Amino acid sequence: EAGVAQSPRYKIIEKRQSVAFWCNPISGHATLYWYQQILGQGPKLLIQFQNNGVVDDSQLPKDRFSAERLKGVDSTLKIQPAKLEDSAVYLCASSTKMGWERRRETQYFGPGTRLLVL
Amino acid sequence: DAKTTQPNSMESNEEEPVHLPCNHSTISGTDYIHWYRQLPSQGPEYVIHGLTSNVNNRMASLAIAEDRKSSTLILHRATLRDAAVYYCILSGWGAQKLVFGQGTRLTINP
Numbered sequence: 026e027a028g029v030a031q032s033p034r035y036k037i038i039e040k041r042q043s044v045a046f047w048c049n050p051i052s053g054h055a056t057l058y059w060y061q062q063i064l065g066q067g068p069k070l071l072i073q074f075q076n077n078g079v080v081d082d083s084q085l086p087k088d089r090f091s092a093e094r095l096k097g098v099d100s101t102l103k104i105q106p107a108k109l110e111d112s113a114v115y116l117c118a119s120s121t122k123m124g125w126e127r128r129r130e131t132q133y134f135g136p137g138t139r140l141l142v143l
Numbered sequence: 144d145a146k147t148t149q150p151n152s153m154e155s156n157e158e159e160p161v162h163l164p165c166n167h168s169t170i171s172g173t174d175y176i177h178w179y180r181q182l183p184s185q186g187p188e189y190v191i192h193g194l195t196s197n198v199n200n201r202m203a204s205l206a207i208a209e210d211r212k213s214s215t216l217i218l219h220r221a222t223l224r225d226a227a228v229y230y231c232i233l234s235g236w237g238a239q240k241l242v243f244g245q246g247t248r249l250t251i252n253p
Contacts, residue, residue: 058240066245068243069243070241131192132241136185137185
């Protein structure tokens, strides 16, 4: 079974530029997550989708970050404009569980995209 | 969200058992205890989870205290590939999502 795919693996941009990350979850997984992991910290949830609907985006900086999940499969996360503090690894994860069952789900993570903003 | 407390770092020797502790004194009755680990330059990977009873799988064992206020992840025979940051996370009615803390950085000595 193929894992969660992410691209690109690395990206270097200058501040105020825009950037987009792509995620392809495991086939059949209804729930998709985007996390931000700053160096030395644990991952922080940015947004959670169930199929193509947003379940939780409470920690997404909506003035600069946006995300969508087309047809309930692939997802893109965009930053526009980027700031220095956005330098981090952006992780995508997926799972099969929905709703209340998410409390006992297993999340499968991709390798992440490492972003450096100069 | 119910919080967990883990030591910042631990060190062990190859081929010896490792016991990684986690305190979660504010756990609720519906919270599952999850363990994930993150190897260098990789995304987190699932290790094990449980609710009340001890759990075993091919990677590790999870020992849950009777009052559920603490748990221990047990690696029965550590290898160098087990060197990673280990995260203990609660997920339940209050937070149907994974909230990662700082985790425990495990170093394995040859």
